Structure formats: C-alpha cells, structure tokens
Amino acid sequence: MWPAGCKPIPVIDPSTGRLLAEVPDASVEDAAAAVEAAARAAVAWRSTPPRRRSDILRRCFELMTERAEDLARLIALENGKALRDARGEVAYAADFFRWNAEEAVRIGGDFMLSPTGANHILVDYEPIGVCVLVTPWNFPAAMATRKIAPALAAGCTVVLKPASETPLTAYALAALCAEAGVLPGVVNVLTTAAPGPVTAAMLADPRVRKLSFTGSTQIGRVLLAEAAKHVVSCSMELGGNAPLIVFDDADLDLALEGAMLAKMRNGGEACTAANRLYVQSGLYDRFAAELTARMAALKVGPGTDPATECGPMINPAAVGKIERLVDDALSRGARLLCGGRRPDGPGYFYPPTVLDGVPADAAMAQDEIFGPVAALSRFETEDEAVALANATEYGLAAYVFTRDLARGLRVCRRIETGMVGLNRGLVSDPAAPFGGTKQSGLGREGGAQGVLEFLEAKYIATRL
Structure with a gap:
C-alpha cells in the first residue's frame, strides 16, 4: 500500500551522499489503513488452497530470479553493498520464496487417541492472523522475504515496515508479489520516519496477532514490551557478537x-x-x-x-x-x-x-x-x-x-x-532454522520451523 498525501523520506546513496529517491512518510492513520487492508484480505488469502499459495510463491521466486540483476543493482544503490554481495543477497532472498512454496503444501496436523481412551485428540494448524514485519537496512531483500514468504505460506497477511534507509527494495518486492498473483491487501508496505508510534499503533490493533522483528536488541526489548501490552506473539532476531x-x-x-x-x-x-x-x-x-x-x-x-x-x-x-x-x-x-x-x-x-x-x-x-x-x-x-x-x-x-x-x-x-x-x-x-539464544532473540526463521512461527495450533477433543 502507498499512503497518499504523505511528506517524503529521502533515500540516500551511501556511496556518494546524494539523494536517490523519496518515499512516503506514513502516519499512524496510514498504519491503521494498512492493517485494515491486511484484515480485509485475510479471509480470502487463508481460504486460498495451499497448492495455489505454493504456486504463487514459486512464481515470486521465478520473478526474482529473472530480475536478479536489476534487484541487485537497486540494493547496491540504496544500501551501498558491493554488487557481488548484492547478487548473493538476491539469490538468497529468492530462495525463501522457493523453500516456503514447498512448505505451504506440507503444513500438517496431528490425530491420536487420548491416553485415557476417552476421546481423540485432533490438532489443526491455522494462520495466526495479521502480521507486522519490521526489517533492517543491511539485507533489505533477504530480511523481507525471510518473513513474507513463510507468512504467506501459512495463510497470513502482512504489513511490512522496512528501514527508511533502504525502502526501495521493499516496494520492488511488493510489486513483484502482486505480479506473481498475491491478492490485493495481502502484502502491504509502510515507510515511516516515526517507526515507534507507527509500530505501536499497529500492535494495538486487536487484529494484529504477530510481530516479527529483525534489528538491534535495544529496539527489540522496546517492541517486546509494547507487544506484551496486547499479548501479541513475537519472533525476534536481534543483535550478535x-x-x-x-x-x-x-x-x-x-x-x-x-x-x-x-x-x-x-x-x-x-x-x-x-x-x-x-x-x-x-x-x-x-x-x-x-x-x-x-x-x-x-x-x-x-x-x-x-x-x-x-x-x-x-x-x-x-x-x-x-x-x-x-x-x-x-x-x-x-x-x-x-x-x-x-x-x-x-x-x-x-x-x-x-x-x-x-x-x-x-x-x-x-x-x-x-x-x-x-x-x-x-x-x-x-x-x-x-x-x-x-x-x-x-x-x-x-x-x-x-x-x-x-x-x-x-x-x-x-x-x-x-x-x-x-x-x-x-x-x-533458507532450509535451516536461523535464530539465536540469550539476548540475540526469540524464535527461528527458515527451515520447517519458519512457517510454524506464523501458525496457531488448535486442539479439538472429540469422540468418534
């Protein structure tokens, strides 16, 4: 989603210090509109058959691969990383779409007899709901796809808030998702110069049930405290040493x-x-x-x-x-x-x-x-x-x-x-669980564990 009537945020080329582009500076009201768009799209997307979601994610991978050089040059421009590293990032980022396309059709459940024999235990996995995804500037493509792809595979809709230093890649990925067949409102992008109030406003919306954040431990602690006010599930990939x-x-x-x-x-x-x-x-x-x-x-x-x-x-x-x-x-x-x-x-x-x-x-x-x-x-x-x-x-x-x-x-x-x-x-x-211990975070991204972060287990007790 592109908020209308917003003042601009400058995007600077770190190689020269010159202005590259300007993107919208979203407000709290724009954040509410983004959550509303994601909530409206949620029923249709979670009802989309897993095979169809898988095909769309596979198409995202194919489009990223076809346009790898353009995306790499965009990353090299707004992030400054060496072109060879940018090419490597695009390949890595695209692979999250491919991996999660395969995971989308493998979300299972459990069925067993209760140990007492009184009933059967049926466990189903459902999309957790609207997800807020907050990504850093250092890997603008990979950090976005590492969150978007499993969320979409699970049947969730998302609002992505990329770092204001590198927003152009996020917008390019959102457009690519739409071209691949992702339904309108499923992937929304908000750029803002006031990430604290904007993110807090989204977490306060009861329809938001997941926060996935990659960034510093200091900011992660603040977001965990904010999410705790509303009992929002959190995945945190934080600092390292x-x-x-x-x-x-x-x-x-x-x-x-x-x-x-x-x-x-x-x-x-x-x-x-x-x-x-x-x-x-x-x-x-x-x-x-x-x-x-x-x-x-x-x-x-x-x-x-x-x-x-x-x-x-x-x-x-x-x-x-x-x-x-x-x-x-x-x-x-x-x-x-x-x-x-x-x-x-x-x-x-x-x-x-x-x-x-x-x-x-x-x-x-x-x-x-x-x-x-x-x-x-x-x-x-x-x-x-x-x-x-x-x-x-x-x-x-x-x-x-x-x-x-x-x-x-x-x-x-x-x-x-x-x-x-x-x-x-x-x-x-992408096939391995990425994440840390101690002050480096909570939860895992990638691997079979990545999709589970965006699912809720529902237990049904029944007698056959």
Whole structure:
C-alpha cells in the first residue's frame, strides 16, 4: 500500500551522499489503513488452497530470479553493498520464496487417541492472523522475504515496515508479489520516519496477532514490551557478537577464507558477522599476517562498481561508531595492522581494518562493530576459547575451525549460541532454522520451523 498525501523520506546513496529517491512518510492513520487492508484480505488469502499459495510463491521466486540483476543493482544503490554481495543477497532472498512454496503444501496436523481412551485428540494448524514485519537496512531483500514468504505460506497477511534507509527494495518486492498473483491487501508496505508510534499503533490493533522483528536488541526489548501490552506473539532476531575460533590444527587457507567471508560479507554490516576473532597461539602470527594481507588488498568503492569488494557503510553515524570502537581498542593496547583511517572524499566509507591483540575489556569485544574491522586476540587452550566465546550477552552465531572433528563438535556444543559454522564462514540457509539464544532473540526463521512461527495450533477433543 502507498499512503497518499504523505511528506517524503529521502533515500540516500551511501556511496556518494546524494539523494536517490523519496518515499512516503506514513502516519499512524496510514498504519491503521494498512492493517485494515491486511484484515480485509485475510479471509480470502487463508481460504486460498495451499497448492495455489505454493504456486504463487514459486512464481515470486521465478520473478526474482529473472530480475536478479536489476534487484541487485537497486540494493547496491540504496544500501551501498558491493554488487557481488548484492547478487548473493538476491539469490538468497529468492530462495525463501522457493523453500516456503514447498512448505505451504506440507503444513500438517496431528490425530491420536487420548491416553485415557476417552476421546481423540485432533490438532489443526491455522494462520495466526495479521502480521507486522519490521526489517533492517543491511539485507533489505533477504530480511523481507525471510518473513513474507513463510507468512504467506501459512495463510497470513502482512504489513511490512522496512528501514527508511533502504525502502526501495521493499516496494520492488511488493510489486513483484502482486505480479506473481498475491491478492490485493495481502502484502502491504509502510515507510515511516516515526517507526515507534507507527509500530505501536499497529500492535494495538486487536487484529494484529504477530510481530516479527529483525534489528538491534535495544529496539527489540522496546517492541517486546509494547507487544506484551496486547499479548501479541513475537519472533525476534536481534543483535550478535559472533566469535570466530581458529585452533592450531586448522587448515590455514580454509580458516582464512572462512574468516574473510564471516567478517567481510556485506562489509561486516551483518548480525552474523565475526565480531571477535580468537586464534590459538601456534597459528596466530601466520593467521594475522595473511589475514592482514587479504584485508589490505580489498578494493573499496561504490557498491555499483563491479570491481568493488567493500562498499560504504550505511550512513555517517555508522562510520562514527566504527571510529570510536577502533580508537577505544587502540587506547587499550591493541595494535593497528592495516586500515583504521576514514578516507577523504564523498560517501560513508571505512577501510578494511585489522587490529592485533584486542583486549577483552575493549568496547568492540562487547558491542557489534557492524563494519569491516577484524579484532584479533590470542588464546592458549580449548577451555579458554570457549570461555571467551561465551563472555557476551549475545548468542546468535559462532564459527569454529579445526581439523579435529570431535573437538569441533564438542566446542560447537559448548558455545552458547543458536548457530555455529564448523569449518565454514557462512551459516545462513533458507532450509535451516536461523535464530539465536540469550539476548540475540526469540524464535527461528527458515527451515520447517519458519512457517510454524506464523501458525496457531488448535486442539479439538472429540469422540468418534
């Protein structure tokens, strides 16, 4: 839905700082209208046969695949991410439509005799209702499809509130859904410069039964409190502070490739990014030297340049935060191996940076860097590595590199986190349950669990 008569929100190209476009700034009244549209469409959509919903979601996948290059360039423009990363995001985002097209026809139920023998237990799964989806700017396509696709597969209607920094991708996806056959009112998009009041107004509507949010833990806590007022079901994918552990026996090249992927995907602007790199002493010096060489060789530039390997950060505030974290680590004894200085010129750039010997009391050991900075620290024993990895309130992702499979699995189980990459720098997969523990969130997205987040179990007791 495009609210009429709204003042504009500017969309800025982070590579240049120039205006790209303007989108509507929705009001509380517009939010009410969006919920009304979703509620009106709910009966028809939940009554749509699962096979038909599946076919429509499959068509969404096909359209995204056909238009992958256009969508990637749009993401590179409004988000600034390197075009190669944007292409990867589009492929990943499209796969949520394909996966959930298959899940739509596999929503089952349960039937059993009560243990007492007095009756039968029938369990059915129904669409939970109107869903409010709140997505961040760092993966504007993938975070949207990861929520929209399972919601639609379950038979729910949605109101998507994308980040105001990257709204163009959300509008493009909504148009694509409509072209694929999604009924009018099933997918609604609201862009607003006042997300707090607008989201609160939607949660207060009794027809809204689900909030799915991806963003910071701080905002997640606020939204959880707001949802609690109205007993709205919540799925929360929140902040991360991912450790990456490299043991002495690791394959060095594999560990370096994994570290580069885990650290530099999307320029480090990812909740799953390796935030703390712990390397065992026997391999530390070689790892640090070769990682520094790889980081220093990355080409920094506009996201739309095919040669770019690290694009700009999303806005000036993001660059300022990275600078403060790096300065804090250096003041506490860390050593700069490469980067560390904001370049001159337009755009919101920060160079790939490696810090050696980052102490545990540095701010970046506790706060997400959300940028292209690799913070290296040395460890001696397995127990020490696990203790360092768990010394955080977050528990979203972690990475472990070792040739010893038994130790690898043992460490994976000991780390307090929702996801672990064992000898891999990438964990995201539409077929796998994505989510964290501790302050990193509630619920899971993706996999068979993803659709269940948008369903309610209804129990019927009956005698046959």
